[in-house]
Amino acid sequence: MGYMPQTTVADTLLRVQKQELILPAIQREYVWRPGQIIRLFDSLMRGYPIGGFLSWKVEPATAAQFRFYGFMKNYNELSNRHNPVADLAPGQPATAVLDGQQRLTSLNIGLRGSFAQRRKWGRYSDAGAYPETRLFLHAGREAEHNDDGLVYDFRFFSDAALESIDVAERPYWFPVSKIYDARTQFEAFQLASSQGLGNDEAVVERLGKLWHVVHVEPLVNMFEETEQDIERVLDIFIRVNSGGTVLSYSDLLLSIATAQWKERDAREAVHGLVDRLNAVGQGFSFSKDLVLKSGLMLTDVNDISFKVKNFTSENMAVLDDQWDRVGDSLELAVGLLSDFGLSDATLTADSVVIPIAYYLHRREATQKYREAPSETGDREAIRKWVLRSLVASGIWGSGLDSLLRDLRDVIKLHGAESFPEEELERRMAARGKSLHPTPDRVDELLSRTYGGRSTFALLAVLFPHVDTRNVHHVDHVFPAALLSRKALRSAGLDDAAVERIEAKRDQLANLQLLEGLVNIAKSDKDPESWSRTQYPDPVAHDAYRARNRLPDLPTSVHEFEEFFDARRGLLSRALGEALGVVDSQSGD
Known part of the structure; x- marks a missing residue:
C-alpha cells in the first residue's frame, strides 16, 4: 500500500469518464445533497484540503469475482439514483475507490453533470417535480452572508430558475461545466468576454481561479491498496468508512452476492425489491438488510446471520434461482401487513414480515391469498399473531436470528396447510418471548x-x-x-x-x-x-x-x-x- 502521485481534479474525472476509476459494489450509493456539493467547491476555491482518497488496485483474476459500478454523473432522485454498472472487458484490471466516493461523485456532478431532487410540495411520482439543475458560480461577487461561512457563491439552477434571474444579474452566473470543458485558462477568460464581462477584473479572477484549481493544482491524493485478499480489503473498507455513515455488513455481503449471481444483478434486484416493498399501501421503510435476511431465510440457508461463510457460491446460486419467488412472497407478506392497516408509521418491528413471508413461500401462496374467502380464517390467524407480537415487549429485538430459525422450524413442521399460530406462540414462550402479558404490562x-x-x-x-x-x-x-x-x-x-x-x-x-x-x-x-x-x-x-x-x-x-x-x-x-x-x- 502506498501513495500515488498527486493529480488534478480534471485528470481524476477523466479517469472516471474512461472507467479507469470505478466503484466496488460494497460502496453505498450516492447520498450527498446540493448543499454539501456547494461546500466542497467552496473549499476547493479557498485552497482548503478536500481529504485523501483510498483506492484498490484489483487484478483481473480478482476483478472477475466481483461486480463494479461507474460513478454517478446525472443524479435524479426519482429515476436515476443507482450507479451504472461498469462494463469491464475480460482480463481488464480495475482501480476501485474505497474511500472518497461521495466527494468524487460530487465533483463529477458539479463539473460534468446535473442534480435533480424533488421540488418542495411536489408529488413523489411526478417526474416534473424533479427539475434538472446544474452548478453555477457567481463570478462577480462573494456569497451573501450565510450560516455555513461560504465565501464563493455556488448555486444549482434549473433552466427555468436561471431564466427568472434579473437580466442585469444573469450574465454573472457561469456554468461550472464550462470551466471544466475549457482546455486552457485563456478559454476560461473568453467565457467572461462572451458575457460582456471581459474587462471585469473580479469576474476574470474568479473564473481563472476556478479553472486553476480544477486543471492545475494537484489536489487529489490517492492512497492505493494492492493486496488481493478480500477479507483484508473489506476490513480496510469498514475502518475507513466508520467516520461517516456506518456501513452494515450486509453492504459488503451484497457485493459478494452481486459477483456470484449469474442470472441477474443482485444489487439492482435487491434495491428494486426494496423500492417495491416500500411503495405498498401507505408506504414502508424496509431495508436491504431485511431483504437479504429474508432471502437467506426463505431459501432455507441453515445459518441466516450476516457472515461471509453464509454467502457461498452454492447458497447464492439457490437465492439467484429462487429470487422471483422470494420477491413474490415478500411482496405478498407486505401486502398483508398493509391490509392489517400497518405502514411505516405504525410498524414497530420490520422483522415480523420475515416469518410471514416464509410461511407464504412454503405454501406457494399468490396475491389471490389476500382476498380468497377460503383463507379468511388463516389471514385472521396471521393478523392476530402479527399484532400481538408487535404489542408484546422485546419480541423482535435481541436474539433475532435464533428466533427466526426457531419460527422457521415450526412452520416447516406445522404450517403445511394453515398458519400455526399456537405452535409458534409455544416456541416463542420457550425462548422467553411470550405473547401473553402480565397485569403490570x-x-x-x-x-x-x-x-x-x-x-x-x-x-x-x-x-x-x-x-x-x-x-x-x-x-x-x-x-x-x-x-x-x-x-x-x-x-x-x-x-x-x-x-x-x-x-x-x-x-x-x-x-x-x-x-x-x-x-x-x-x-x-x-x-x-x-x-x-x-x-x-x-x-x-x-x-x-x-x-x-x-x-x-x-x-x-x-x-x-x-x-x-x-x-x-x-x-x-x-x-x-x-x-x-x-x-x-x-x-x-
Missing part, C-alpha cells in the same frame, strides 16, 4: 398515547371488527381540541383537574379507530352528540358503543374523567382477554 399498555407507533397495533388488537383494508385514523373519542388547557380553564375547571385531564387526554382509553373520511367529518363535536348524529337508530348506536367498548358517552368536559375511568376498565378487561394475561406470580 397491561397497565403499561393502557398508558400508550396518541401518536405512538405501537398505538395503532394495540387498538387493532382491541377492535378486531375494524376493516383495516380501509384507511383508518387513530382518533380521540373526546376531541383533543375540547380538552386543551385553554378550553378546560374556560369551562371553570381548577388547576388540579386541568392537569389530570391533560395527562389522560391522549391515553388509550380516549382513543378509537375511525375510517379516515368519518374521522374528518367528526370534527370537534362532543362524543354523545356526534354518535347520535352518526347513528340515529338506537340499535345502531348501542352496537357502535358495544363494538368500541364505550360506556355512557360524555357531553361536556366535566364528564370526561368519569368516562375515561370507566372505559379504561372496559379496555383493561378486553385487552386481558385478547392477549391472554398471565399472573406474574404464578406464571399461569
Whole structure:
C-alpha cells in the first residue's frame, strides 16, 4: 500500500469518464445533497484540503469475482439514483475507490453533470417535480452572508430558475461545466468576454481561479491498496468508512452476492425489491438488510446471520434461482401487513414480515391469498399473531436470528396447510418471548398515547371488527381540541383537574379507530352528540358503543374523567382477554 502521485481534479474525472476509476459494489450509493456539493467547491476555491482518497488496485483474476459500478454523473432522485454498472472487458484490471466516493461523485456532478431532487410540495411520482439543475458560480461577487461561512457563491439552477434571474444579474452566473470543458485558462477568460464581462477584473479572477484549481493544482491524493485478499480489503473498507455513515455488513455481503449471481444483478434486484416493498399501501421503510435476511431465510440457508461463510457460491446460486419467488412472497407478506392497516408509521418491528413471508413461500401462496374467502380464517390467524407480537415487549429485538430459525422450524413442521399460530406462540414462550402479558404490562399498555407507533397495533388488537383494508385514523373519542388547557380553564375547571385531564387526554382509553373520511367529518363535536348524529337508530348506536367498548358517552368536559375511568376498565378487561394475561406470580 502506498501513495500515488498527486493529480488534478480534471485528470481524476477523466479517469472516471474512461472507467479507469470505478466503484466496488460494497460502496453505498450516492447520498450527498446540493448543499454539501456547494461546500466542497467552496473549499476547493479557498485552497482548503478536500481529504485523501483510498483506492484498490484489483487484478483481473480478482476483478472477475466481483461486480463494479461507474460513478454517478446525472443524479435524479426519482429515476436515476443507482450507479451504472461498469462494463469491464475480460482480463481488464480495475482501480476501485474505497474511500472518497461521495466527494468524487460530487465533483463529477458539479463539473460534468446535473442534480435533480424533488421540488418542495411536489408529488413523489411526478417526474416534473424533479427539475434538472446544474452548478453555477457567481463570478462577480462573494456569497451573501450565510450560516455555513461560504465565501464563493455556488448555486444549482434549473433552466427555468436561471431564466427568472434579473437580466442585469444573469450574465454573472457561469456554468461550472464550462470551466471544466475549457482546455486552457485563456478559454476560461473568453467565457467572461462572451458575457460582456471581459474587462471585469473580479469576474476574470474568479473564473481563472476556478479553472486553476480544477486543471492545475494537484489536489487529489490517492492512497492505493494492492493486496488481493478480500477479507483484508473489506476490513480496510469498514475502518475507513466508520467516520461517516456506518456501513452494515450486509453492504459488503451484497457485493459478494452481486459477483456470484449469474442470472441477474443482485444489487439492482435487491434495491428494486426494496423500492417495491416500500411503495405498498401507505408506504414502508424496509431495508436491504431485511431483504437479504429474508432471502437467506426463505431459501432455507441453515445459518441466516450476516457472515461471509453464509454467502457461498452454492447458497447464492439457490437465492439467484429462487429470487422471483422470494420477491413474490415478500411482496405478498407486505401486502398483508398493509391490509392489517400497518405502514411505516405504525410498524414497530420490520422483522415480523420475515416469518410471514416464509410461511407464504412454503405454501406457494399468490396475491389471490389476500382476498380468497377460503383463507379468511388463516389471514385472521396471521393478523392476530402479527399484532400481538408487535404489542408484546422485546419480541423482535435481541436474539433475532435464533428466533427466526426457531419460527422457521415450526412452520416447516406445522404450517403445511394453515398458519400455526399456537405452535409458534409455544416456541416463542420457550425462548422467553411470550405473547401473553402480565397485569403490570397491561397497565403499561393502557398508558400508550396518541401518536405512538405501537398505538395503532394495540387498538387493532382491541377492535378486531375494524376493516383495516380501509384507511383508518387513530382518533380521540373526546376531541383533543375540547380538552386543551385553554378550553378546560374556560369551562371553570381548577388547576388540579386541568392537569389530570391533560395527562389522560391522549391515553388509550380516549382513543378509537375511525375510517379516515368519518374521522374528518367528526370534527370537534362532543362524543354523545356526534354518535347520535352518526347513528340515529338506537340499535345502531348501542352496537357502535358495544363494538368500541364505550360506556355512557360524555357531553361536556366535566364528564370526561368519569368516562375515561370507566372505559379504561372496559379496555383493561378486553385487552386481558385478547392477549391472554398471565399472573406474574404464578406464571399461569
